[in-house]
Amino acid sequence: MHSYGSPLYIYSKSQIEFNWNLFEQSFESHPHLICYAVKANSNIAVLNILAKLGSGFDIVSLGELERVIAAGGDPRKCVFSGVAKNENSIKKALEYGIYCFNVESEDELARIEFVASSMNMTAPISIRVNPNVDANTHPYISTGLTENKFGVGSDIALSMYKKASSSTHLKVCGLDYHIGSQITDLSPFLEALDRALELIEKLKSENIFINHLDIGGGVGVSYNQEKTIDIKEYLNSVIERVGSLKILVEPGRSIVGDAGIFVTKVEYLKQNDLKSFAIVDGAMNDLIRPSLYDSHHQAVLIDNNSRGINDEWDIVGPVCESADFLAKNRNLTLEKGDYIAIMTAGAYGFVLSSNYNSRPRVAEVMVSGIKHSLVRKRETIESLFENEILFEDETH
Ligand SMILES: Cc1ncc(COP(=O)(O)O)c(C=O)c1O
Structure with missing residues (x-):
């Protein structure tokens, strides 16, 4: 810091790699994609380290998508979350060929369909389900309760899936949820997973099949010697329950914290x-x-x-x-x-x-x-x- 001045942020490349590899190794041979949540730390040097490991990215704005690309990341491994995607960002994301839009409302689904049809393209979509699960975390970083602005309840999700599966400009790819951040207990994660799996069964009975389940981020880190989640144990329990479904995960804090x-x-x-x-x-x-x-x-x-x-x-x-x-x-x-x-x-x-x-x-x-x-x-x-x-x- 004597040469860089103060105050200053200092990051460790090897710790970032170690944390990412914990996720990667826990998946073993199960089909998966790790989409690092760019919002946690979006410095292009951080993104570049992760891109070199083969990471995908969870983005919430066009700015984040452009950062990922500037850092050498692959837009085809990006999922686009966030409750207020505007037309321009949807258009750009389609042009870049992102992996999937994580859709947060009926209005947004209609907008994505509209933009895709005006470009004569098909948008890959996943519906963000709000499982109404208490993540037992700070209220400002809790996102999986009905009182939070994120995602939609399972009834609305079902009707959105029906709509999407009958559209020529939308392709149903996945289902996603993210219940909050700095979660230090496995049970809310598993509860959310159970709710998602129930909905996936309902979708099957309507002849709607998804290719991936996106379990979001949220794994807590130890700020004050508190016990946190064992990532391997967590992912193993997910793998056990989802069968052959591809799993996407969106860790942010647990990669860079x-x-x-x-x-x-x-x-x-x-x-x-x-x-x-x-x-x-x-x-x-x-x-x-x-x-x-x-x-x-x-x-x-x-x-x-x-x-x-x-x-x-x-x-x-x-x-x-x-x-x-x-x-x-x-x-x-x-x-x-x-x-x-x-x-x-x-x-x-x-x-x-x-x-x-x-x-x-x-x-x-x-x-x-x-x-x-x-x-x-x-x-x-x-x-x-x-x-x-x-x-x-x-x-x-
Ligand atoms: C949709 C989504 N995915 C992933 C994350 C990353 O969460 P975390 O940094 O707790 O892993 C967030 C952060 O709140 C988010 O909103």
Whole structure:
């Protein structure tokens, strides 16, 4: 970080590969496609590492699709999720020949059919079913309940499948669901799977046959030594239940979460009767998970020299919000100039960053063995307002 500056995201290539291979090896010889969820970390260097492993991708926007292609990914291995696909993104996705549209509503199905017919093409589709299963995760990242905006209930799904199977511009390919993120218990996954399998049986009785089942992402990572899901055990139970059906999986967090850290420097130490604050140069605009989800990331002192002041520190940033914290009540021995690593920050870290308080977004670095290099430049101050235009309302 001395040469790249601070704050900074650092990713480990070998950890990304290790995590992806855990999924790959668990499938053994069962037909499958791993579609990495680009939203978790969309840096093209990350996507390129995964593309080289043969990964597919789960995208939710045209921007993500273009990133995948720029990174050397294969559009024919992409599934397109998201509740609000516009006409242009559908058109482009068809031109690129994506693997499947994960359709989230009746209106969207009609739009995809309309765009495909105007291009005289056939769109491959899967219907995203909302299984109404509680994922026991933070409400903001729970997606499989009827109260959530995602997918459709099984009755609507059935009528959408009937409609799609009678259309010349739609090809029924699969069925998908995604019940939420940071799930640390197998049971909601298996419950959702059972609901999906019931619907697949119903479809068969209507003579509608699918080629793949997409079980979404959602596998949790260990932020604070909590126990998470054994991926092999999870995929084995899925394989046992689905017969010969091809399985698609959309992991995001579990591929990149523990492959990244966020490094920040202590600028000031400030103590009062009640609290001790380590004021650092990184902030909620760089890593919003603690403020947004009250999430816990371990904070580890880099180059621990055991000088400084031992205390229970709140690690807070320069942004003018009391919600601007990266960690609370951490027992550390700190002095000004120390670097702190905020651990397990590879997923939903940089991608959720913003320019709030006119702070340039930070740099990203990839490490592989002893090699390290910049994979995203730190933004400049000038770039923050280069798209802005003065409003001239004076009449001359
Ligand atoms: C449709 C879909 N698939 C996959 C994912 C990835 O989830 P995770 O990062 O928890 O694996 C998400 C994220 O919320 C999603 O919305």
